[in-house]
Amino acid sequence: MQLKLARVGKKIGAETWLHPLDLEPRESAITVLLGVTRAGKTSLMRLMAGLDAPTTGRVLVDGVDVTGVPVRRRNVAMVYQQFINYPSMSVAANIASPLRLRSETDFMPRVREIARTLHIEEFLDRLPSELSGGQQQRVALARALAKDAPLMLLDEPLVNLDYKLREELREELGALFDRGRSTVIYATTEPGEALLLGGHTAVLDQGELLQYGPTLEVFRRPASIRVARAFSDPPMNFMAAHAGPGAVSLRALSDVSLPAGQDVPAGDVTVGLRAVDLSLTDQGGDCRIPGRVQLAEISGSATYVHAETPVGNLVAQVSGVQHHGLGDAIDLHFSSHRAYVFGPDESLLRAPLAREA
Template sequence: MDLTLVGVGKKVGSQTWLYDMSLQPCSGAVTVLLGATQAGKTSLMRIMAGLDAPSHGDVKVNGCSVVGVPVRKRNVSMVYQQFINYPSMTVRDNIASPMKLGGEKNIAQRVNVLAEKLHIEMFLDRYPSELSGGQQQRVALARALAKGAPLMLLDEPLVNLDYKLREELRDELSALFAEGESTVIYATTEPGEALLLGGYTAVMDQGELLQYGPTAEVFQKPKSLRVARAFSDPPMNLLAASVVAAGVQLKGGPLLAMALPATSSGKLTVGMRASALRVHFQEGDVALPGKVELAEISGSDTFVHVDSLVGDLVAQLTGVHYFELGAQVSLYLSPDQIYIFDEQGMMLLAPVRGGGR
């Protein structure tokens, strides 16, 4: 399916839910809508599905406008945060229902394959009321995948699952999406989920589309601070700096010897991802000494909060590490992993942006 949004916007009363945006998701691939709660992701997906009409702009499928075409006349499948299943049907019949409507063959075999991949094969003869919330959500996912619709919309489908299962299903879903031919739109608040799913990412914030392009490119070269904030978890470390003859001078800290575009001048904002900071020196690193204010272990990572000479910093270290509060520590990072924005954060100055859409 070739889906195109042209100048789409949405107003409800005096409130603007979606500002004018144009977007053409890559056909047959995954496009992630990434943004915080109330960024506009669900509103945009409802317009794509035909559940809501835009206040202005056009939605085209294969070059033809579908604004006003009801959702029942569109070949679309959608999974919400809150699972929706047929309560009077077993899990087996729930998954099989779209295939039966489509007159498919080998239904039983396909149901078993999907159930196994989503870890619900042992529940096929149960009813939704006999399952946990996470299990019911997996049934809804299986049914959406079984439909094989050319457009599949998933609105934070894993948010109600436990951490371990989310990690497993992300890998499974990536494989299932790759096997199919559907255009997949996947909404999430988690930058890590966008990176794992790959494909393309559209970063949204407060109803605006900020940047769209290949996921790795958007992550590596966010065009503004708003994009960098939305695509960083934990939040990107931001420091004040200024342009000097030899490069970039951090306020109260070291000089970063790096070239900037000739148009840049005056004050700057320097961004450092928490995952780029280390406690072990490597050749060419910049050192940022300070003292430990807090060290917390989360999953397989340790987050170290440091009061440094350039300001408060958070480092994300792989593995379990122990630090005494108040201990002196130096954080290190490579200049290649530093982001330079203008003072207002409206433009990325370094690294130079690529050609993301």
């Protein structure tokens, strides 16, 4: 199924929820809608589903205008953060319900396969009320997968699950989507989730579509500072700089510079660095920024070191458990080849050479 949004926008009263946008998700593939809460992801999905009508523009399916067609007349599967299950049916019956509606008979092997993928096979005989919130969310997701609809809309479906299970299901869902025929729209606030799911990503912010393309391409070449902010976790570090003949120098540390090149015109610019590209050792780095530790927080197998520096507050993501005291003097190192450069209008001028995300 080919879905196309043509200058679709949404207003409620005087408030703009979605600015007019064009989007054509890849057919039978996954498109991730990435953005913070209230970026417009859910509003956009409701227009795709037919739950709401756009204020402007058209929604087309296989070239047919379905803008005014309600959701009950569309073949759509949806899963939201707030799970919805049939309370009087067993888990197995919940998952099988769309298959029964299609008058399928030998559906239990399919039900068990999906339940096994989502780690709920042992709960097939239970009622939803006997499950935890995370388990009930997986039942709702299993029912949507069983429906195998041409369009599947998933609005942060894993948000209620624990970290370890989310990591496992992201990989398994990605494989399921690759094998299926559905056009999948998957909304998330987490850049890491978008990278794991792959496919294409549409970055949204304040109701605007900022960039759409292959996920790795958007991650590696964010079109603007706004996209870079949305697609970085922890947030990308930004530093005021000036581009002169042959070099881009940090304003507060003029001795820290990187090659300018023909793609960076002279004038004020912004240098961006992902936290993972800042190191506490000088191995592989030709630039150094002195600082003092504000906070060192451990997250999984990494430590986020927050430092006060002459160019502003920076965050470095370093591997392993690192112990630093408040106010400790440190040096942050980075390679000039890993730096982004953005122009006065915040558009991307130069990105680092591609490497694995």
